[in-house]
Amino acid sequence: MSIPQQPDPGALASAPVLSVRNLSVDYRTRAGIARAVNNVSFDIAPGEVVAVVGESGSGKTTTAQAVMGLLAPNGHIAAGSVSVNGTDISAWSSHQLESVRGTAIGLIPQDPNNSLNPVTTIGANLAEVLRIHRVGPASVIRSRVIELLTRVGIPEPEVRAKQYPHELSGGMKQRVLIASAIALDPQLIIADEATSALDVTVQKRILDLLDELRSELGTAVLFVTHDLAVAADRASRIVVMKDGEIQEQGESAAVLSAPSTAYTRKLLTDAPSMILRDRDARAVPRARVDSASDADRIVTVRSLVQEFSRGRRQAFRAVDDVSFDVVRGTTHAIVGESGSGKTTVARAVAGFTRPTSGAVTVDGVDVSTLRRDALRQFRRQVQLVYQNPFSSLDPRQSVAEIVAEPLRNFGIGDRTTRAATVAEFIDRVALPASTLTRLPRELSGGQRQRVAIARALVLHPNVVVLDEAVSALDVTVQAQILALLERLQSELGLTYLFISHDLAVVRHIADTISVMRAGRIVENGSADAVFDFPTQDYTRELLEAIPGTTTTRSSR
Amino acid sequence: MKIDLSDRADAREQSIPTAEPSASLASLRDPALPDSAPGDQSSTATSRARGRFARGRFARLRDARAGLIIAWGIIGVVLLWALLPALFTGYNPLVGVPADKLQAPSLAHWFGTDALGRDLLARIIHGSVHSLSGALLAVSVGLVSGTAIGVIAGSAGGIVDDILMRVVDVLLAIPGLLLSLSIIILLGFGTTNAAIAVGVGSVASFARLSRSEVVRVRRTDYVEAAFGSGGRYARVLLRHVLPNSITTVIGYAALQFGVAILAISTLGFLGYGAPPPTPEWGLLIAEGRNYVATSWWLTTFPGLIVVIVVLAANRISSSLGRNRT
Numbered sequence: 001m002s003i004p005q006q007p008d009p010g011a012l013a014s015a016p017v018l019s020v021r022n023l024s025v026d027y028r029t030r031a032g033i034a035r036a037v038n039n040v041s042f043d044i045a046p047g048e049v050v051a052v053v054g055e056s057g058s059g060k061t062t063t064a065q066a067v068m069g070l071l072a073p074n075g076h077i078a079a080g081s082v083s084v085n086g087t088d089i090s091a092w093s094s095h096q097l098e099s100v101r102g103t104a105i106g107l108i109p110q111d112p113n114n115s116l117n118p119v120t121t122i123g124a125n126l127a128e129v130l131r132i133h134r135v136g137p138a139s140v141i142r143s144r145v146i147e148l149l150t151r152v153g154i155p156e157p158e159v160r161a162k163q164y165p166h167e168l169s170g171g172m173k174q175r176v177l178i179a180s181a182i183a184l185d186p187q188l189i190i191a192d193e194a195t196s197a198l199d200v201t202v203q204k205r206i207l208d209l210l211d212e213l214r215s216e217l218g219t220a221v222l223f224v225t226h227d228l229a230v231a232a233d234r235a236s237r238i239v240v241m242k243d244g245e246i247q248e249q250g251e252s253a254a255v256l257s258a259p260s261t262a263y264t265r266k267l268l269t270d271a272p273s274m275i276l277r278d279r280d281a282r283a284v285p286r287a288r289v290d291s292a293s294d295a296d297r298i299v300t301v302r303s304l305v306q307e308f309s310r311g312r313r314q315a316f317r318a319v320d321d322v323s324f325d326v327v328r329g330t331t332h333a334i335v336g337e338s339g340s341g342k343t344t345v346a347r348a349v350a351g352f353t354r355p356t357s358g359a360v361t362v363d364g365v366d367v368s369t370l371r372r373d374a375l376r377q378f379r380r381q382v383q384l385v386y387q388n389p390f391s392s393l394d395p396r397q398s399v400a401e402i403v404a405e406p407l408r409n410f411g412i413g414d415r416t417t418r419a420a421t422v423a424e425f426i427d428r429v430a431l432p433a434s435t436l437t438r439l440p441r442e443l444s445g446g447q448r449q450r451v452a453i454a455r456a457l458v459l460h461p462n463v464v465v466l467d468e469a470v471s472a473l474d475v476t477v478q479a480q481i482l483a484l485l486e487r488l489q490s491e492l493g494l495t496y497l498f499i500s501h502d503l504a505v506v507r508h509i510a511d512t513i514s515v516m517r518a519g520r521i522v523e524n525g526s527a528d529a530v531f532d533f534p535t536q537d538y539t540r541e542l543l544e545a546i547p548g549t550t551t552t553r554s555s556r
Numbered sequence: 557m558k559i560d561l562s563d564r565a566d567a568r569e570q571s572i573p574t575a576e577p578s579a580s581l582a583s584l585r586d587p588a589l590p591d592s593a594p595g596d597q598s599s600t601a602t603s604r605a606r607g608r609f610a611r612g613r614f615a616r617l618r619d620a621r622a623g624l625i626i627a628w629g630i631i632g633v634v635l636l637w638a639l640l641p642a643l644f645t646g647y648n649p650l651v652g653v654p655a656d657k658l659q660a661p662s663l664a665h666w667f668g669t670d671a672l673g674r675d676l677l678a679r680i681i682h683g684s685v686h687s688l689s690g691a692l693l694a695v696s697v698g699l700v701s702g703t704a705i706g707v708i709a710g711s712a713g714g715i716v717d718d719i720l721m722r723v724v725d726v727l728l729a730i731p732g733l734l735l736s737l738s739i740i741i742l743l744g745f746g747t748t749n750a751a752i753a754v755g756v757g758s759v760a761s762f763a764r765l766s767r768s769e770v771v772r773v774r775r776t777d778y779v780e781a782a783f784g785s786g787g788r789y790a791r792v793l794l795r796h797v798l799p800n801s802i803t804t805v806i807g808y809a810a811l812q813f814g815v816a817i818l819a820i821s822t823l824g825f826l827g828y829g830a831p832p833p834t835p836e837w838g839l840l841i842a843e844g845r846n847y848v849a850t851s852w853w854l855t856t857f858p859g860l861i862v863v864i865v866v867l868a869a870n871r872i873s874s875s876l877g878r879n880r881t
Contacts, residue, residue, distance in 0.1 A: 377786075383785070394782070394796050409785055409791070
């Protein structure tokens with residue numbers, strides 16, 4: 001173990017705020033001791049932004065937790081040191097660490113929707129950190145809360161401080177959490193996947209805010225993210241982790257332009273926004289779009305309106321006069337921020353909600369008029385793949401049972417032919433046959449999503465609705481699933497309706513695009529037209545928000 | 557605003573002396589430093605306490621496992637009592653030896669004898685079959701009808717849900733003992749009727765619990781996906797909703813088992829259960845009541861057995877609840 005040298009007064013200006021040396025973290029599990037982080041070392045200088053990048057399971061979050069002393073009860077630092085301002089805090093008790101948390105290190109958690117106490121107001125949530133550290137009397141805390149809310153760009157801070165977390169959007173809540181992280185002017189902010197749960201446009205605004213705060217307050221930032229594009233845009237140095245070990249670290253530009261390990265190169269090619277699209281890849285479906293006759297339009301949506309009743313108040317119009325067509329064998333993407341009504345459209349096409357007015361026709365059948373058994377038979381035509389593979393599979397059924405269920409529901413084949421079909425589709429989604437007997441909880445997110453896709457395809461549907469089907473996955477897994485979807489489309493002649501907030505992903509797979517905002521389609525056209533010549537400001541805003549675009553532009 | 561902020565940034569630079577950036581933190585570690593910041597503690601003491609805490613947690617974990625094994629052991633022994641009472645005692649539970657009446661616990665009579673000279677341990681062992689089968693019947697009545705009501709209400713929703721749940725609310729509004737007594741008076745006295753009465757009393761809470769679980773599972777993506785892949789209503793209910801909502805209910809049933817033993821004993825004590833000379837646990841305590849002043853063992857031992865069995869059932873119930881995934 002290398003002992004950091006005692007800083008001499010001359011070199012103090014650049015003495016690291018955080019210095020992690022040979023850090024190893026173990027988890028005690030039933031199977032024995034598992035090493036999650038192995039021999040990790042890096043420094044963060046004052047005012048610097050360092051990004052720790054890796055897939056889930058790479059140990060990046062464990063590293064961040066070890067720095068704050070917030071490891072799970074079965075985890076502990078096995079070796080190495082964590083020094084904050086030159087003081088090793090790795091052996092400190094939880095009580096001692098309270099003096100560092102908040103004051104020296106601020107944390108921005110991953111999911112803004114779960115990180116605020118729902119039964120107290122925003123103001124009380126924010127005041128808590130100030131009260132714990134005894135900043136001053138109630139009046140001082142109150143004015144400081146308003147000041148902080150103003151600082152993170154929340155409009156009408158006095159009003160917001162009296163509201164409850166559920167009354168704020170995800171982006172607003174994340175701003176409140178940032179306010180809480182900077183409340184005591186820490187020298188280091190740890191952002192643990194702080195923007196992963198947010199839409200691209202909101203993500204961009206939050207990242208801009210963090211940048212601004214960093215330059216004004218001189219706070220160092222440790223970004224923990226799976227998105228190399230975000231890291232490339234914002235960090236001055238990048239630490240790439242895999243399986244608990246550092247693969248490489250260095251200046252962002254150097255790591256991105258000349259990655260020294262194969263793993264970093266793979267991450268770079270997998271990040272959807274980091275590479276320019278291969279325009280020939282979708283030549284066949286694009287040609288179909290161009291030469292489509294009316295008979296080729298397998299999905300037609302005309303003047304779709306969907307309202308949700310809100311008791312005595314006026315009904316909420318989630319989808320307002322939406323019309324689009326999808327040509328057989330192509331991919332149509334619906335893009336928009338959360339709340340734009342894109343999922344509602346998807347559910348109407350899949351026959352899960354009955355539209356208030358308008359018509360949805362799939363292969364000549366008007367979905368909105370179907371009842372009971374006709375609707376059940378319609379399920380053979382259209383299948384839906386859900387966003388969250390952790391909630392869309394029955395936790396008590398084996399993979400074989402899950403995939404066989406649609407066949408059983410429609411009484412297709414007998415036991416042996418069903419088993420053969422299931423095995424065939426498990427093979428099609430590139431899962432090993434040994435998966436068949438597993439339960440969902442034994443599979444990773446990507447594997448689960450493959451199972452969900454196999455279940456959707458086993459009935460040979462014509463149309464598959466993919467509702468944010470890759471949004472919950474890591475970039476590497478995302479790239480694999482997207483490649484799988486493209487292969488299945490060409491093999492089985494599928495038509496996709498692809499719902500996403502992530503334009504970078506859409507760019508890879510879509511042939512035609514509708515951009516939705518507040519329940520309306522603002523722009524509609526071929527993918528190339530929308531991406532290269534957007535006509536609406538809103539579309540341009542969405543395009544600019546894609547992380548990695550600035551780097552890509554400057555480096556190419 | 558911005559001016560204010562830059563001021564604060566300056567202030568911080570001043571507050572942390574650049575000459576020694578680690579000073580403020582170092583001071584926290586050393587309890588001897590007089591100018592330590594608020595919130596510091598003697599580091600050696602806390603780290604020692606932390607070690608003890610960690611070891612204590614391990615010990616607690618091991619104790620918890622041991623407790624569960626003991627709980628299963630107790631239930632096992634009591635089950636054996638119910639099935640093969642002759643293995644555990646040679647005394648007749650119904651016919652006593654008048655000469656040996658009201659003897660204190662001894663080697664010959666471990667738990668002593670009652671006013672008719674009957675061995676108390678024999679009466680407890682032979683009585684377990686009445687108490688256990690009664691509790692089992694009570695829980696079955698509550699579990700089956702309660703879960704049925706809850707599943708129907710939770711999955712049907714709307715007006716059906718409203719009507720069923722208002723009926724359940726009415727049942728919940730009546731005190732359990734009063735409800736059981738009313739039912740016994742309608743059905744007549746006896747162990748079976750007492751068990752049914754206790755079971756009806758628990759229907760409402762089973763219904764409430766299973767309904768809430770069903771409503772939760774009903775909203776999940778995988779249930780919608782099951783409908784989406786062409787599933788019929790009844791089939792989705794049986795294949796997905798019921799298996800995923802039943803774990804909590806089973807855990808509650810184990811808890812209710814202990815409560816039922818207690819409730820049946822209560823009814824026995826009040827004289828609404830099994831008639832004498834049946835050695836039912838509640839009745840044993842009731843009979844011993846007249847001799848509390850002179851023969852403490854007549855109430856104490858049956859009472860202790862009831863307490864131990866109920867605690868064991870609760871322990872098992874909580875482990876069932878925790879294992880659900």
